[in-house]
Amino acid sequence: MPKLLNFKTKSVIYFQGDRTAQFYVLRRGSVTLSNDYSRQTESIEVGNFFGTQATLIGKPQGDTAMATLPSEIVAFDYPEFMALIQSNPSLLSSMIQNFITQLAGIHQNSQDLMNKTKDESTSFEISLFKNATFFLKNRAYLQAKQSYEAYIQRFPKGEFVQVATEKLAYTSSKLGSPEDLSEKLYLTLSVQEEVTSTQLTPMQQDYEEVLVLLNQKKYTQALVKLTKLVRMNNDPSYESLIASCQYLLGETLLQTEKYQEAIEPLRIFTSEYSEHEEVARAWIYLAMAYEKTNILDEAHNAYEMASKLTPPTDPIYNKIIQSLTNLKKKM
């Protein structure tokens, strides 16, 4: 049987972080929900459930529930609650509606916070085109193609329809090519369930030390370790670690003005790890190294590659174009 509970003014029904086993309905009085991460509070209307969402999934309560007037609360345990909703489809239906409204509210809230700094347009047209560009930039050609197709179909007179048509032809031609990452990008799921108490391998330890050295600007020592690490290139399971080392080696050599020596690791990195997240930057470094050693043709090519891989919205983009212009004057 559901229990009837009485609360005095200012008494707490549950605290934020509590795990509750009961479902509460406010029968009479007044209850307010509050939490320590925002100043927003919520008042519960008489007749409504509260705290349901956390109890249902066995998670700690996100709010503290406090009676602000003498209150009567009905508490259901899990089987009682299930029996209640299963026998009352309209209650269940209105609870779903209620949850979804809450979810939409939280979503809107996050959306507003994320867009606070940048004035992102909210129109579907612009969003669709931007997403298409994002997929293209990440060489997810299938998703880019579908996005451009959707754009052209939905906005045949849209602002970007010309560009979309050109890009559509391009993405279609790239589909299934070796550099196409359509499947790779979306087949690697990034949710991890595994916990492993870890023992570092000597290579990982070395890598970790390199990062510390670089952070302390101890370049000479970092270079010694990096050179050693990239030569251990025989175990495929360390491919991503080696890739990072090649990149760091190139970057560090460039920073220490060893331009000639920086070319090789950067060349290897850009050709062998073309999917790496830092590849655009590596092309810039490579271009700089070539430019400093007066190999201007190669420098030009490298800047061109960098400009192709960098979205025009990236602040770096203008710098690349500037470097290209300067370079052309020298050639």
Add this chain to the structure above:
Amino acid sequence: MTNHTETSESNKAGGLDRFLVTFQKGDIIFFERDIEDIAYMIKQGKVRLIRIVNGVEKFVGTVSDGDFFGEMSLLANTARSATAIAVEETQAFRISKVNFDLLVKSNTTIATKVLTLTAERIAKQQRQLQILLLHDEESQVLDTLLMLYEGLNTPQKENVSINITPYELTTWAGVNIENTKRILAGYQESRRISVFPDRIIIQNINELERIVSSRRKLVATTDPAS
């Protein structure tokens, strides 16, 4: 009574088959910000939900057999909050507003499942919202690590390994890659975490929790706007 339920359920499944659609691996099912009142229930397959914010991909979640997605547009009349991509060949029921109401009202098992799923999504979104409410990027990165730790559901508090790359971390925290790396490097130097290309090891979860919770309280007491 039991017989009756069974018959009506199998009828429903039979009726639902009319709405079955198939997506190929990699297909985009719907686009962020689009407006359409259609929800999907996956019969078989896997769908990844992502959002692209300021040129950075934010991972929203993965749904699979028996899960609903897209129901928010259906019931809250909002634009699509994410882009849905089939990560494998996926068969799903395409459900309109009218059919959804019918389904929920006539099949309490499915309705209860929808209720529970929505509760889980609220918890997830609320957790991510807490990260966004923090004021500095450092706390945001640390809190993201904590959120990922919580998702592991492990009692382990020391030397915990989270399989995530710094790049993936940016897709959760919404902090750009340079700043994420800089923040991680600082903590790496003080030996609180170890960063590898494919994972991050946290030395002491309690310590991380203390840092984040003190920043959270600071935000709550100094910002009347939030």
